[in-house]
Amino acid sequence: MSAPAEESRTMKEAVIEVKGLEMSYGSFVLMRDLNFTIGRGDIFIIMGGSGCGKSTLLKLLVGLKRPARGEILYDGVSYWEAEPEVQERLKRRFGILFQSGALWSSMTLAENVAMPLEQYTTLPPGQIRELVSFKLSLVGLGGFEEFYPSEISGGMKKRAGLARAMALDPDLLFFDEPSAGLDPISARLLDDLIIELSESLGTTVVVVTHELASIFAIGTNSVFLDPDVKTMTAAGDPKRLLKESPDPKVINFLTRGEGTRQR
Amino acid sequence: MIPSELKIDRNPDGALLLSLAGEWKLGSAIPSPDSALAGPAAGEKAQRLAFATDKLEGWDSGLLIFLAKLFAICRRDGVIVDQSGLPAGVRKLMELASPENQRTGITHGGERPPFLVRVADAAFAQVKGFKEVLAFIGEVTLAFFKMLRGKADFRRLDLIVTIQETGAQALPIVTLISLLVGMILAFVASIQLKMFGAQIYVADVVGIGMVRVMGAIMTGIIMSGRTGAAFAAQLGTMQVNEEIDALETLGLSPVEFLVLPRMLALMMMMPLLCVYSDLMGVLGGMIVGVGMLDIGVMEYVQESRSALNLTHFLVGLFHCFVFGVLVAIFGCLRGIQCERSASAVGYAATSAVVTGIVSIVVATAIITLSCQVLGI
Numbered sequence: 060m061s062a063p064a065e066e067s068r069t070m071k072e073a074v075i076e077v078k079g080l081e082m083s084y085g086s087f088v089l090m091r092d093l094n095f096t097i098g099r100g101d102i103f104i105i106m107g108g109s110g111c112g113k114s115t116l117l118k119l120l121v122g123l124k125r126p127a128r129g130e131i132l133y134d135g136v137s138y139w140e141a142e143p144e145v146q147e148r149l150k151r152r153f154g155i156l157f158q159s160g161a162l163w164s165s166m167t168l169a170e171n172v173a174m175p176l177e178q179y180t181t182l183p184p185g186q187i188r189e190l191v192s193f194k195l196s197l198v199g200l201g202g203f204e205e206f207y208p209s210e211i212s213g214g215m216k217k218r219a220g221l222a223r224a225m226a227l228d229p230d231l232l233f234f235d236e237p238s239a240g241l242d243p244i245s246a247r248l249l250d251d252l253i254i255e256l257s258e259s260l261g262t263t264v265v266v267v268t269h270e271l272a273s274i275f276a277i278g279t280n281s282v283f284l285d286p287d288v289k290t291m292t293a294a295g296d297p298k299r300l301l302k303e304s305p306d307p308k309v310i311n312f313l314t315r316g317e318g319t320r321q322r
Numbered sequence: 323m324i325p326s327e328l329k330i331d332r333n334p335d336g337a338l339l340l341s342l343a344g345e346w347k348l349g350s351a352i353p354s355p356d357s358a359l360a361g362p363a364a365g366e367k368a369q370r371l372a373f374a375t376d377k378l379e380g381w382d383s384g385l386l387i388f389l390a391k392l393f394a395i396c397r398r399d400g401v402i403v404d405q406s407g408l409p410a411g412v413r414k415l416m417e418l419a420s421p422e423n424q425r426t427g428i429t430h431g432g433e434r435p436p437f438l439v440r441v442a443d444a445a446f447a448q449v450k451g452f453k454e455v456l457a458f459i460g461e462v463t464l465a466f467f468k469m470l471r472g473k474a475d476f477r478r479l480d481l482i483v484t485i486q487e488t489g490a491q492a493l494p495i496v497t498l499i500s501l502l503v504g505m506i507l508a509f510v511a512s513i514q515l516k517m518f519g520a521q522i523y524v525a526d527v528v529g530i531g532m533v534r535v536m537g538a539i540m541t542g543i544i545m546s547g548r549t550g551a552a553f554a555a556q557l558g559t560m561q562v563n564e565e566i567d568a569l570e571t572l573g574l575s576p577v578e579f580l581v582l583p584r585m586l587a588l589m590m591m592m593p594l595l596c597v598y599s600d601l602m603g604v605l606g607g608m609i610v611g612v613g614m615l616d617i618g619v620m621e622y623v624q625e626s627r628s629a630l631n632l633t634h635f636l637v638g639l640f641h642c643f644v645f646g647v648l649v650a651i652f653g654c655l656r657g658i659q660c661e662r663s664a665s666a667v668g669y670a671a672t673s674a675v676v677t678g679i680v681s682i683v684v685a686t687a688i689i690t691l692s693c694q695v696l697g698i
Binding site for chain 1: 340348349382383387391410411412415418419420421423424426430517590663664665
């Protein structure tokens with residue numbers, strides 16, 4: 060996170076490299092031959108229709124599920140071939156926002172955000188408290204420290220989940236459907252928040268979504284998964300894909316099924 | 323790591339200039355914000371605050387919480403903060419975390435009511451809970467009669483699956499517990515009976531004890547823990563997922579559709595499990611009797627047969643039938659009452675087991691007393 064925003068982003072180095080990845084449930088192959096690179100500071104979108112394996116790909120990227128074939132390299136290190144200590148260190152770099160926030164319901168928001176800090180740092184309790192308050196106010200929830208997840212709305216749960224995901228100043232943030240279940244204004248605010256965090260902290264962000272508005276508003280790079288051919292069929296800046304992609308399926312997806320370029 | 327440094331100067335226009343150098347990261351010795359404003363170099367109280375960060379090597383949340391505390395002090399003292407000297411990323415984050423950007427308008431819990439009010443609330447909650455139980459039993463009874471007339475809506479497949487889950491799949495644990503309870507009864511009885519040379523009556527104690535009441539109680543408690551909890555968790559999860567609301571909007575009664583098959587299954591399977599449990603208990607007694615008290619196998623069987631009669635057997639079956647209804651009713655009731663969170667499902671399952679076991683013990687007391695009065 061030491062990389063300040065002013066740093067030039069023209070030459071992006073690869074943070075995550077996916078090589079020949081195949082994902083499957085048992086003998087059922089979901090996707091194969093996935094090859095793409097996520098650069099430092101990217102807001103990378105994983106897109107595709109419902110049920111094509113977007114969330115599964117995210118699970119693979121955060122090390123919750125083992126790939127059937129192929130590998131995922133983080134700064135050149137393969138997660139599944141690394142020693143347990145290295146895996147632990149890699150996990151510390153990840154911040155994950157699950158679809159519904161996944162806050163622990165028996166803990167207050169402050170305890171939820173404090174959990175990763177208590178687990179992975181040796182900071183004194185006073186400093187942890189200050190940090191927790193600051194992270195909550197970063198997502199607009201200052202003053203909600205003592206609330207339980209059941210006492211706040213869905214959008215606020217997502218924001219609190221984001222505060223928890225950012226607790227350890229991760230350099231990789233993963234989002235699973237951040238705008239699902241939010242009204243358009245809250246969804247827009249969350250998108251703005253993602254952009255601001257990525258720009259000011261230099262965080263690399265990976266987002267699973269099929270909200271077109273979000274895809275165009277925040278995405279700087281993307282991959283499109285096609286369940287019919289069981290592999291990725293396009294990659295790159297979504298705005299550029301809309302203009303230049305020769306694949307009618309990609310165009311169809313990016314124009315809500317209208318099939319013609321309007322931009 | 324390069325240590326963090328703070329230099330405090332005064333600008334020609336009277337503003338306080340804080341020059342930050344080195345790395346301002348969590349875990350490094352970051353100066354306290356009070357010293358920045360009230361340090362000796364600061365001299366007289368300043369009206370404005372500015373920053374110079376050209377020597378800043380790196381930062382993370384450590385710098386951000388320092389600034390958050392500093393800005394809070396400035397707001398309190400009316401000091402104007404000029405943020406233009408800070409890195410752009412820091413400025414943006416400080417703006418996001420500013421008090422103007424916080425959600426408001428939601429209040430938390432409220433004040434704790436006085437003691438007497440809480441006592442009254444608890445009492446009313448008990449009454450309400452009791453009414454809910456009565457209403458639920460009423461609904462289940464109505465649904466049951468509707469089923470007898472062949473008009474209840476439920477899937478026959480659900481009934482068959484539940485019968486399998488509550489019947490055949492419960493056999494291993496019923497075997498283990500009943501066998502051990504039979505052996506324990508035989509051990510305890512043998513110590514007393516041996517003193518009179520009356521070991522053979524172990525068969526009577528175990529036989530009557532198991533068949534009349536213990537077989538039923540053990541089966542009831544096992545099923546409460548195994549099946550009652552499962553019912554509460556299943557229906558509770560369905561409540562969380564709004565599946566029960568979906569049934570209601572379709573015009574289907576959750577009591578008929580979900581509770582009835584579960585209750586029928588338990589009403590049918592519990593007496594069968596009870597018979598099996600009786601048999602296992604007597605077998606357990608026989609293992610102790612034959613193995614340790616030198617009673618012959620045929621001798622033991624003969625003594626058991628002469629001790630037992632149909633009344634004992636039917637009283638045991640009646641117990642178990644009642645327990646089946648109780649376990650099903652409380653399991654399903656707690657599931658349907660479940661609130662919409664993960665911890666509520668856990669609470670529903672726990673509550674189903676506790677209520678189930680308490681009701682089993684109370685029902686046993688009532689039935690035993692009634693049998694005594696009626697001379698059965």
